[in-house]
Amino acid sequence: MGSSLSHRPRKRFGQNFLHDAGIIQRIVQAVSPQPGQRIVEIGPGQGAITLPLLEACGKLEVVELDRDLIQPLADRAAGIGELIIHQQDVLKFDFGTLAGDDRLRVVGNLPYNISTPLLFHLIDQSPAIQDMHFMLQKEVVDRMAAAPGNSDYGRLSVMIQYHCKVDPLFRVKPGAFNPAPKVESAIVRLTPWQQPPARLDDLASLSLLVRTAFSQRRKTLRNTLKKLLPAEQIEAADVDPGVRPETISLEQYIKLANQLSRMKTREH
Numbered sequence: 001m002g003s004s005l006s007h008r009p010r011k012r013f014g015q016n017f018l019h020d021a022g023i024i025q026r027i028v029q030a031v032s033p034q035p036g037q038r039i040v041e042i043g044p045g046q047g048a049i050t051l052p053l054l055e056a057c058g059k060l061e062v063v064e065l066d067r068d069l070i071q072p073l074a075d076r077a078a079g080i081g082e083l084i085i086h087q088q089d090v091l092k093f094d095f096g097t098l099a100g101d102d103r104l105r106v107v108g109n110l111p112y113n114i115s116t117p118l119l120f121h122l123i124d125q126s127p128a129i130q131d132m133h134f135m136l137q138k139e140v141v142d143r144m145a146a147a148p149g150n151s152d153y154g155r156l157s158v159m160i161q162y163h164c165k166v167d168p169l170f171r172v173k174p175g176a177f178n179p180a181p182k183v184e185s186a187i188v189r190l191t192p193w194q195q196p197p198a199r200l201d202d203l204a205s206l207s208l209l210v211r212t213a214f215s216q217r218r219k220t221l222r223n224t225l226k227k228l229l230p231a232e233q234i235e236a237a238d239v240d241p242g243v244r245p246e247t248i249s250l251e252q253y254i255k256l257a258n259q260l261s262r263m264k265t266r267e268h
């Protein structure tokens with residue numbers, strides 16, 4: 001245990017360790033781990049959430065990049081339950097290799113510097129996931145949960161909401177961590193939809209369209225989507241080409257994406 005206590009948090013790994021027992025308890029209660037469930041934790045660090053999760057479910061897999069944290073973590077888990085540690089970069093981790101029969105539950109106080117690419121990496125695998133509970137920068141949670149018309153509404157909102165139901169749970173103050181981050185944090189629950197919210201012909205079209213639309217938030221769709229979808233095609237999807245990207249709902253983006261797929265098919 002001595003070596004873990006002397007570990008100096010590493011900024012490049014986004015290490016802000018949770019020490020507030022009340023917050024740790026609230027997170028574990030929100031996850032509500034049950035014996036036998038397949039749970040994977042991203043970035044266990046010194047085990048703040050890992051150990052109570054392990055205690056509740058008896059077996060846990062974790063993905064941690066920092067080699068120096070592995071042995072102290074294994075030592076702490078000894079006698080509590082079966083902890084399987086993958087010393088790897090989670091952005092390259094194939095969650096499919098963990099797949100048994102039940103869908104995975106994913107938990108993590110995420111390194112904030114990789115949170116957006118990590119969310120996109122995970123939603124690609126969402127059919128294999130039952131739910132995810134994450135600590136993130138509060139502002140990222142606000143963007144994930146934002147509705148059309150809100151200034152936080154953007155690419156992250158549309159793409160996450162296409163895959164998952166987003167439930168912001170509670171806020172966490174910087175003082176709950178060591179070292180304290182500069183920003184406020186929040187816990188969010190993401191539950192992948194069993195059925196997509198509307199019929200989408202292909203995900204690549206939605207992704208391209210949303211990225212292009214929000215590349216210039218202040219311009220109208222007519223202007224930003226010019227090279228992808230002419231105004232009459234936007235109208236054909238029942239969307240007004242004269243409006244800005246932040247006013248378009250997920251269902252409307254799906255209609256536009258289907259229009260784009262149809263055009264691509266016609267061109268080939």
Ligand SMILES: C[S@@+](CC[C@H](N)C(=O)[O-])C[C@H]1O[C@@H](n2cnc3c(N)ncnc32)[C@H](O)[C@@H]1O
Binds near residue numbers: 017044046049089
């Ligand atoms: C914010 S800390 C959280 C630590 C611990 N779960 C806690 O709540 O105290 C983020 C953790 O993710 C790990 N990490 C950073 N980048 C990672 C990556 N690319 N893949 C896996 N783990 C990573 C860090 O080493 C660190 O342990």
